[in-house]
Amino acid sequence: MAHRILICDDAIFMRTMIADILVSAGYEIAGEAESGLQAVERYKTLKPDLVTMDIVMPDMGGIDAVKAIVAIDANAKILMCSAMGQQSLVVEAIQAGAKDFVVKPFQPARVLEAVQRVLGG
Amino acid sequence: MTDARRARYVALFASEARSLLTGARRALGQWQDDPAEQGAAEEIFRALHTIKGMAASLEFAATADLVHATETTLGAVRRGDHAATAAWLGDFELALDSISIACEAAIVAAGGEGAAATPGTAWTGPRIVRVDLDRLDALLSDLGGLVMARQELERRAEADTFSPIARAALQMARRLDTLQARILDVRLAPLAEVFERIPPIVRDLARQLGRDVAIDINGDNLEVDRAILDQLADPLLHLLRNAVDHGIESPDARRAVGKRPTGRIGVTARADGDAVILEITDDGRGIDRDAIAARARAMGILEDRAALSDDGLLAVLERPGFSTVEQVTTVSGRGVGLDVVVARMREVGASLSLTTVLGRGTVFKIRLPTRLGIVRALVTGIGEERYVMPLTHVIELVACEPELVGQRDGRSVLFVRGEALPIVDLRRLLLYRGDDLPSRRPAVVFEANGQRVALLTDAVLGQVDAVVQPIDRPAGMARWLTGATVLDDGRPALLMDLASVV
Numbered sequence: 319m320a321h322r323i324l325i326c327d328d329a330i331f332m333r334t335m336i337a338d339i340l341v342s343a344g345y346e347i348a349g350e351a352e353s354g355l356q357a358v359e360r361y362k363t364l365k366p367d368l369v370t371m372d373i374v375m376p377d378m379g380g381i382d383a384v385k386a387i388v389a390i391d392a393n394a395k396i397l398m399c400s401a402m403g404q405q406s407l408v409v410e411a412i413q414a415g416a417k418d419f420v421v422k423p424f425q426p427a428r429v430l431e432a433v434q435r436v437l438g439g
Numbered sequence: 440m441t442d443a444r445r446a447r448y449v450a451l452f453a454s455e456a457r458s459l460l461t462g463a464r465r466a467l468g469q470w471q472d473d474p475a476e477q478g479a480a481e482e483i484f485r486a487l488h489t490i491k492g493m494a495a496s497l498e499f500a501a502t503a504d505l506v507h508a509t510e511t512t513l514g515a516v517r518r519g520d521h522a523a524t525a526a527w528l529g530d531f532e533l534a535l536d537s538i539s540i541a542c543e544a545a546i547v548a549a550g551g552e553g554a555a556a557t558p559g560t561a562w563t564g565p566r567i568v569r570v571d572l573d574r575l576d577a578l579l580s581d582l583g584g585l586v587m588a589r590q591e592l593e594r595r596a597e598a599d600t601f602s603p604i605a606r607a608a609l610q611m612a613r614r615l616d617t618l619q620a621r622i623l624d625v626r627l628a629p630l631a632e633v634f635e636r637i638p639p640i641v642r643d644l645a646r647q648l649g650r651d652v653a654i655d656i657n658g659d660n661l662e663v664d665r666a667i668l669d670q671l672a673d674p675l676l677h678l679l680r681n682a683v684d685h686g687i688e689s690p691d692a693r694r695a696v697g698k699r700p701t702g703r704i705g706v707t708a709r710a711d712g713d714a715v716i717l718e719i720t721d722d723g724r725g726i727d728r729d730a731i732a733a734r735a736r737a738m739g740i741l742e743d744r745a746a747l748s749d750d751g752l753l754a755v756l757e758r759p760g761f762s763t764v765e766q767v768t769t770v771s772g773r774g775v776g777l778d779v780v781v782a783r784m785r786e787v788g789a790s791l792s793l794t795t796v797l798g799r800g801t802v803f804k805i806r807l808p809t810r811l812g813i814v815r816a817l818v819t820g821i822g823e824e825r826y827v828m829p830l831t832h833v834i835e836l837v838a839c840e841p842e843l844v845g846q847r848d849g850r851s852v853l854f855v856r857g858e859a860l861p862i863v864d865l866r867r868l869l870l871y872r873g874d875d876l877p878s879r880r881p882a883v884v885f886e887a888n889g890q891r892v893a894l895l896t897d898a899v900l901g902q903v904d905a906v907v908q909p910i911d912r913p914a915g916m917a918r919w920l921t922g923a924t925v926l927d928d929g930r931p932a933l934l935m936d937l938a939s940v941v
Contacts, residue, residue: 320640320643320644328485328489329455329489329492329493330451330455330569331448331451331452331455331489331493331496332489332492332493332496334447334448334451335448335496338444341636341639341640342639343639343643344639344640344642344643344644344646346640374484374485374488374489375485376482376485401488401491401492401495422492422495422496423492423495423496423498424496
C-alpha cells in the first residue's frame with residue numbers, strides 16, 4: 319500500500335509540483351492544505367503517513383503547525399520545505415519536531431530521498 | 440520535466456504570481472495609508488516569498504534574484520533596521536512593479552499565455568481566472584432560484600399564451616437555458632487531472648505485487664463537472680487496484696494459460712450524449728461468479744440457485760462488507776470496497792455495470808454525467824418531509840385504492856390494468872414514524888432496472904426543475920438518497936435515486 323502524504327503549502331504551484339514528484343514515485347496524496355491551521359485540521363482527519371510542510375504560510379506558519387501536529391501525534395513524520403536563506407527557521411522546525419527538510423527549488427531526487435528517509439526512520 | 444508538465448507549471452505560476460502581486464499592491468496601499476500597519480508587511484513578505492520559490496522552481500533565475508533582493512529590503516524593515524518612510528514605500532512600490540514586469544517577461548519567454556496586465560495590450564492565448572469552487576456553487580444555487588422564478592412566471596403566463604407576459608416569459612426561458620449551459624460549462628475540468636495520476640500508481644502496484652502490467656489510457660481530454668471529477672479519483676483508483684491485485688495474474692500464471700506475460704489494463708473515456716462512458720478493462724483472470732455465488736448463499740444473501748448474471752454479480756459484490764478476499768493483501772485489503780465505489784458513483788448520478796469472463800478479464804463500465812444537472816422531477820411528500828424523484832423513471836401516478844391492492848408470492852402488489860406491481864411504501868423505506876397517515880394515498884409507478892414498481896407516498900405535490908447539489912451524507916443515511924435541492928417555498932428536499940430503491 320502506497321504511503322499517504324499530506325502536502326501543506328500556500329501556493330498551488332508548489333503543491334502541484336510536490337504532488338507530481340511524489341505521485342510519479344508511487345506515493346498517494348492523502349490531501350492538501352494551504353495554511354498552517356488547515357494543515358493541523360487535515361492531519362487530524364486524514365492521518366497521513368507523512369506531511370510536507372512549507373514554513374511561510376498565512377493563518378499559522380509551518381513551524382507552529384509542526385508544534386500543533388506533534389502535540390496531537392508525537393510520532394508524526396513531518397518534512398519541512400524551505401526556501402534558501404531560512405536555515406534558522408529550519409533549525410527551529412526540527413527542534414519543534416520536524417524530521418528533516420528539503421530546500422526549494424525542489425530537485426525530485428532530493429525530495430524523494432528525504433521522504434524515504436523520514437518514512438524509514 | 441515534460442513540456443506539457445512545464446507548460447502547466449508556467450500557467451500556474453502566471454495565475455498565482457499575478458494574484459499574489461495584486462494582493463501585495465493592495466496591502467502596500469494600506470501600509471502607505473497607515474505606516475504602523477504590520478499585517479501589510481507580513482502579507483507582502485509571504486507573497487514575495489512564494490513568488491520567489493515558484494520562479495526558482497521554473498529556473499526563472501533573474502526574476503527569482505530580483506524578488507529575493509526585494510524580499511531582503513523588506514526584511515530589513517520588518518526587523519526594524521530601517522523605517523518604512525513614505526520615500527521607502529514609494530521605492531518599494533516601484534520594486535513591486537519591476538517584479539510584475541519580470542514575471543510577465545518570464546511567462547512570455549517560457550511560452551506561457553500572452554503578455555498581460557498592461558492596459559491596451561492585446562491578449563493572445565486563453566485568458567485564465569482562478570475561481571474558488573464555492574463561488575461557482577453559489578452561482579449554481581442562485582441559478583436554481585432563478586429557475587424557480589421562471590417556473591412561477593410560466594405558470595402565470597399559461598393563462599393567456601399570447602399575452603406580452605407570456606412572450607416575455609418565453610424569451611426569459613430561452614436566455615435562462617443559455618445561461619444555465621454556460622454556468623455549467625465553466626465548472627468543467629478535463630479527466631486528465633485524474634487520469635494522469637493513474638499510470639505511476641498502477642506501475643508501482645504492479646511492482647509491489649510482482650505483476651507485469653501495461654496501462655493504456657484514452658479520452659482524457661473529455662471534460663466533466665469539477666464536483667463530479669473530485670468524486671471520481673478514489674473509486675477509479677480502487678477499481679484499478681482491484682484489477683492489478685485480483686485481476687492480472689503473475690507472469691508465470693499467465694504463460695501457463697497461454698496468455699502474454701504482460702497484462703493489459705485500459706482506462707478509456709468516450710462521450711455519449713451528455714454523459715461520459717468510462718471503461719476500466721483488464722485481461723486478467725476474471726471474477727469467479729460461482730465462487731461469489733457460493734459465498735453469497737453461505738452468507739444467506741442469495742437464495743437463487745441459478746447462475747449469477749453480470750448484473751446479479753455486481754448486486755452481490757456491491758453489498759456493504761461483502762468481500763471475496765480470503766487473505767487480506769496489503770493492497771486491496773485496505774481502503775474502500777466495491778460497495779463504497781458504487782455508493783460514491785451513485786452520489787454524483789453515475790451508474791456502474793460489470794462484464795466479466797472467467798479466464799479472460801473484466802470490464803467495469805461507468806456512465807458518468809458530465810454536468811451537475813437540473814433535473815425535471817416529481818415532488819412528493821411524506822408528512823411534512825419532501826422528496827423529489829427524477830421524472831425519467833416515472834411512468835404514471837395512480838390512486839392506491841384498497842380494492843386494487845392484493846397479495847402475490849407473499850408480497851403486497853398493486854393491480855394496475857391487470858399488471859401486478861410490487862408495492863414499496865416510502866414511509867417504511869424512510870422508517871417514518873408519524874401517525875398522520877392520509878386515508879387515500881397516491882402511488883408513483885416507476886420503472887428501473889427493467890422492473891416496474893408502485894411507490895406509495897402520502898402526497899404528490901407537483902413538478903419542479905430541481906437544481907441538484909451533492910450532499911455530504913451522514914453515516915447510516917440511505918444510499919438511495921443521492922442529492923438535495925431547495926423547493927419554490929424555500930424548503931429543502933432530498934433527491935431519490937429510484938434505480939437504487941428497486
